[in-house]
C-alpha cells in the first residue's frame with residue numbers, strides 16, 4: 001500500500017519498483033519542490049545488525065556527492081524500519097527506455113558517455129563506487145541531460161545479499177564486473193566495466209551476455225571471453241572492438257582507469273589516431289631481463305616496470321567461485337585471448353640471454369684427449385628429465401638422445417635432479433625414490449605409507465636438507481638417507497632435529513630458494529568460504545619453528561588466480577610460474593608472478609592460446625620449459641614440450657616445440673613435470 005507520507009515528504013504516486021526498492025514521486029513541503037523517494041525494504045535492517053550504522057555512515061558520504069552529472073541525494077532517513085533516500089525528481093525517462101526505443105549511433109553514444117563520465121570519475125575519486133551502473137540508473141532531465149542515479153545505493157542492497165538469505169539475491173547481473181560477480185572488494189573499475197557494457201548495449205541494442213538465470217549470467221561475466229561487438233553489429237568501426245575489450249577486460253588492471261580516459265580513447269579513434277591508452281598495452285617494456293638471476297642479484301636497481309610488460313589479457317578466475325548465496329560453483333572453462341595481441345612486435349632476446357642460449361655451446365676448455373661427448377647447453381642446463389605415461393624419460397635439451405629411465409608404469413610426481421647430476425629423485429604414492437640415469441638403479445629412500453597425505457619432497461640446492469610435506473605438515477630436516485629410510489613415525493622425524501617443523505597451516509609443497517635460506521610453500525588458505533592454494537615465501541635462515549618470517553604471499557589479495565594452483569615453479573629468486581587447471585587434469589593458464597613488482601602477468605606464448613602446464617625455469621633462469629596442449633584442437637589434442645627464452649614469453653607467436661617422436665605423449669592428461677639438469681662442468 002502506498003504511504004501518504006514518508007518523513008516530511010508527501011507521497012503522490014509510485015514511480016516504479018526496481019530490484020529491491022520502491023520509488024515514489026513525492027513533494028517536500030519545506031523546500032517546496034518535487035522529489036523522488038526511494039524506500040529500501042525493511043528486511044535489510046533485520047538481516048544485518050550493523051545495517052543502521054553503515055547506512056548512517058555511507059548515506060552521508062553519498063549525500064555529499066555533488067556533480068552536475070549525478071542525481072543529487074537531498075536527504076536520507078528511516079521510517080517504520082524502512083531506510084529511504086530522497087533525491088531530485090528526474091522525469092525525462094531512463095536510458096533503458098531510450099535503448100528500447102532504438103539503438104544509438106556511435107556519435108550519440110559518445111555524446112552521452114561524455115556527459116556522464118566526469119561524474120563517474122569524480123565519485124571514484126572520492127572512493128564511492130556505484131556498483132549498479134546500468135541503463136535504468138541513467139535518468140534524463142526534461143532537457144535531455146543524462147544523470148547517474150542511485151550512486152552507492154547498491155551498497156545497501158546487493159552488496160549485503162551475501163549475508164542475507166534466499167530471496168534477497170540481486171536483480172540482473174547483466175552489467176556486473178567479474179570481480180563483483182566473484183564477491184571481491186571493488187573499486188571504480190567495476191563501474192568502468194559496467195559503462196563498457198552500457199556502451200555495447202547502446203550500440204547494438206543487446207547486452208553482451210545472455211543467460212537463463214541471473215547466476216549463470218554472472219558466471220559468464222567471470223568466464224566467457226568478451227564478445228566481439230562487430231559480430232553483433234558489423235557496421236561499427238573496427239576500433240570499437242578494442243574499446244569494448246579494454247573496458248570489459250576481465251582483469252581490471254587492463255581496463256581504462258577512468259571513464260574520461262575511455263571517452264578520450266574513443267574520440268582519438270574517431271580522429272583516426274591510435275590512442276595512447278590502447279598503445280600502452282602493446283609496448284614492450286622489458287628493458288633488462290629479470291630472468292637472468294645473476295644479473296638481478298648483482299644489480300638490484302632493475303626497473304620493476306619491466307615485468308609489467310603488458311598485453312591485453314584475460315585473467316581467469318578459477319574453480320570454486322563463491323557467489324552471493326554462498327554456493328560453490330565448480331567451473332571449468334576455456335577462454336581464448338583477444339586476438340590483437342598477436343600483432344605485438346617480436347621481442348628480441350637480450351645479449352645476456354643470447355650468450356647462454358646457443359644450441360651446441362660446449363665445454364670448449366675441455367682437454368682434447370678426453371672423449372666425453374659434450375652436450376648441448378641451453379639456459380644453463382644440458383638434460384631434461386620428464387614424465388611420460390607414468391615413466392621417467394631423459395633427453396638432451398635439444399631433444400636428442402631420448403631414452404626411458406624407468407618402465408614400471410607406476411604413477412610418479414615430484415621429479416627433480418639431485419645435486420650430483422646423476423640421480424633423479426621422484427615420488428610414487430607415499431614413497432620417495434631415486435634412480436641413477438645410467439645404471440637405472442632404483443632406491444627407496446623414504447616411505448611413509450601410513451600418512452594420509454605425502455605430497456612433496458625437495459632437496460635443498462646444497463643437498464644437505466630436505467623440505468617435505470607430510471600429512472600437510474612441513475618438515476625441514478637433514479637429508480640424511482640413513483635416518484630418513486628408517487623413520488616410520490612422526491616422532492622419529494622430529495627427533496632428526498631439523499631446521500623446521502611447521503603445522504600452523506596446511507602445507508602441500510615447499511620449494512627451495514637458490515641460497516637455501518627461503519622456502520616457497522604452497523598451502524591451503526580459506527578464501528570466500530572455499531580453500532584456495534596460496535604460495536607463501538618464508539625466510540627459514542633462523543630455523544625458528546614458531547613463525548618463520550613471511551616475505552610475500554600470493555595470490556591472496558595481490559591478484560586473482562585459480563583456487564587450484566596445479567603446479568608452480570620458482571626461479572629461486574624473484575619469479576614464479578603458476579599453473580591453473582582448465583582441463584585434462586592440469587592444463588591451464590600460465591601466470592608469471594614477480595615478487596618484486598607484486599604483479600602477475602598471464603602468458604600465452606603459443607599464439608595467445610590456452611593450455612599450458614608445468615612451466616619450469618632452466619637452471620640459470622633464462623629459459624623456461626613447459627608443456628602445451630592446444631585448446632583449439634579439442635580435448636584430445638597432442639601434448640608438446642617447448643623450451644624457450646624466458647623473456648620472450650610475453651610475445652604470442654608460432655613456435656617450434658622440442659622435436660619428439662610423433663604422438664609421443666599418448667595420454668591427454670599426461671603430466672610431464674620437466675626438470676632440467678644444470679650443465680655438467
Ligand SMILES: Nc1ncnc2c1ncn2[C@@H]1O[C@H](COP(=O)(O)OP(=O)(O)OP(=O)(O)O)[C@@H](O)[C@H]1O
Nearest residue numbers: 015016017018019020021023036088089090136137
Ligand atoms: N530520481 C528519480 N526521479 C524520477 N524517477 C526515478 C528516480 N529514481 C528512480 N526513478 C524511477 O523509479 C523506478 C524504480 O527505480 P529503481 O531505482 O528502484 O529501479 P531500477 O533502477 O530499475 O533498479 P535498481 O533498484 O537496481 O536501481 C524506475 O522506473 C526509475 O526510472
Ligand SMILES: [Mg+2]
Nearest residue numbers: 018136137150
Ligand atoms: Mg535505479
